[in-house]
Amino acid sequence: AYNFNAGPAALPLEVLRQAQEEFVDFQGIGMSIMEISHRSKQYEQVNDEAQALIKELLGIKSGYEVLFLQGGASTQFAMIPMNFQKPGQAAGYVLTGSWADKAIKEAQGIGETYVAASGQASGFRRIPDLGEIEVRPDAAYVHITSNETIAGSQYAAYPDTGSVPLIGDLSSDILCRPVDVSKFALIYAGAQKNLGPSGVTVSIIRDDLLQNEAKHLPTMLRYGTHSKSKSLYNTPPVYSVYIMNLVLKWIKGNGGLEAMERINRDKTKLIYDAIDGSGGFYQGLVEADSRSLMNITFAIGSEELEKKFIQESEQQGFVGLKGHRDVGHMRASTYNAVPYESCKALAEFMNDFRQRNG
Numbered sequence: 605a606y607n608f609n610a611g612p613a614a615l616p617l618e619v620l621r622q623a624q625e626e627f628v629d630f631q632g633i634g635m636s637i638m639e640i641s642h643r644s645k646q647y648e649q650v651n652d653e654a655q656a657l658i659k660e661l662l663g664i665k666s667g668y669e670v671l672f673l674q675g676g677a678s679t680q681f682a683m684i685p686m687n688f689q690k691p692g693q694a695a696g697y698v699l700t701g702s703w704a705d706k707a708i709k710e711a712q713g714i715g716e717t718y719v720a721a722s723g724q725a726s727g728f729r730r731i732p733d734l735g736e737i738e739v740r741p742d743a744a745y746v747h748i749t750s751n752e753t754i755a756g757s758q759y760a761a762y763p764d765t766g767s768v769p770l771i772g773d774l775s776s777d778i779l780c781r782p783v784d785v786s787k788f789a790l791i792y793a794g795a796q797k798n799l800g801p802s803g804v805t806v807s808i809i810r811d812d813l814l815q816n817e818a819k820h821l822p823t824m825l826r827y828g829t830h831s832k833s834k835s836l837y838n839t840p841p842v843y844s845v846y847i848m849n850l851v852l853k854w855i856k857g858n859g860g861l862e863a864m865e866r867i868n869r870d871k872t873k874l875i876y877d878a879i880d881g882s883g884g885f886y887q888g889l890v891e892a893d894s895r896s897l898m899n900i901t902f903a904i905g906s907e908e909l910e911k912k913f914i915q916e917s918e919q920q921g922f923v924g925l926k927g928h929r930d931v932g933h934m935r936a937s938t939y940n941a942v943p944y945e946s947c948k949a950l951a952e953f954m955n956d957f958r959q960r961n962g
């Protein structure tokens with residue numbers, strides 16, 4: 605299958621093969637890794653290795669901790685205001701689409717928020733200019749959604765928020781390109797796009813944010829709990845972390861984040877070129893400078909043609925090209941594990957479909 609699913613999404617074939625090999629006998633212990641204690645030395649090694657690899661790939665030398673949490677990125681929407689907002693202090697949110705909207709709605713139930721910038725007027729066809737983002741000096745933090753999985757938009761560069769902590773939801777584009785982590789106080793991401801299977805959420809948190817003990821919060825909802833226990837406070841999603849570790853090794857083995865970005869640019873260029881060179885047959889849903897390297901959204905003139913496109917694409921082995929139900933149209937998700945060949949096949953299919961129906 606040419607897997608363009610938005611998430612859970614494609615995993616590298618090499619990773620799946622290795623997991624298959626180790627499924628019933630992890631490193632000669634005669635059992636699966638799912639069957640042993642999360643406090644065993646074997647699992648602790650996987651946990652440590654994965655945390656170290658995330659730091660290595662992102663070039664983090666010191667000053668941050670990598671946490672493995674549960675509850676998805678959606679739980680981070682709540683944990684962030686709960687842990688970092690003081691009474692009366694507002695938090696800024698940049699509205700770029702559905703996911704930013706979910707994040708602010710969750711925060712609104714917890715504390716005061718303000719819209720720091722919004723792409724709503726453009727129908728979320730573009731990421732606001734960085735200069736438009738209002739950073740109030742007394743804000744608890746400013747929150748951005750690095751890649752809007754549904755709209756298909758992505759920040760080309762990140763804002764500078766000075767002494768106000770910048771928090772980024774990188775759920776759908778983490779490790780797709782190098783990131784200057786020092787711009788952020790906290791980065792979080794559900795794993796199920798670029799990191800591995802669902803079940804684990806990565807949170808990369810700057811040390812000073814851990815100073816706040818947040819004793820008023822339930823234990824599991826405090827970042828400090830997980831930092832003090834190396835993310836082993838309670839039983840972690842062992843298998844998800846194990847697969848994530850293999851994915852991280854796969855990224856490293858393929859040249860790290862510079863290589864990922866190069867490949868992702870080459871992959872997406874094939875599809876964006878098919879859109880741009882179609883003489884208007886295909887219409888991109890996002891302006892060129894806000895386009896995503898991970899989720900490519902486009903429309904065709906009529907509903908009937910879009911239905912036909914989906915039908916024929918499925919017959920030819922393409923999976924997951926139907927747009928999200930909130931926006932419709934088409935979406936091709938081109939995460940790290942989606943091979944160049946799949947994108948080439950899709951571009952060829954798009955050109956062929958246009959010639960037959962244009």
Ligand code: PLP
Pocket residue numbers: 611675676677678679703749751752753754773774775776794795
């Ligand atoms: N943020 C973004 C950008 C997403 O794409 C998603 C899921 O698709 C989420 C948050 C929610 O993630 P989860 O399902 O892990 O809660």
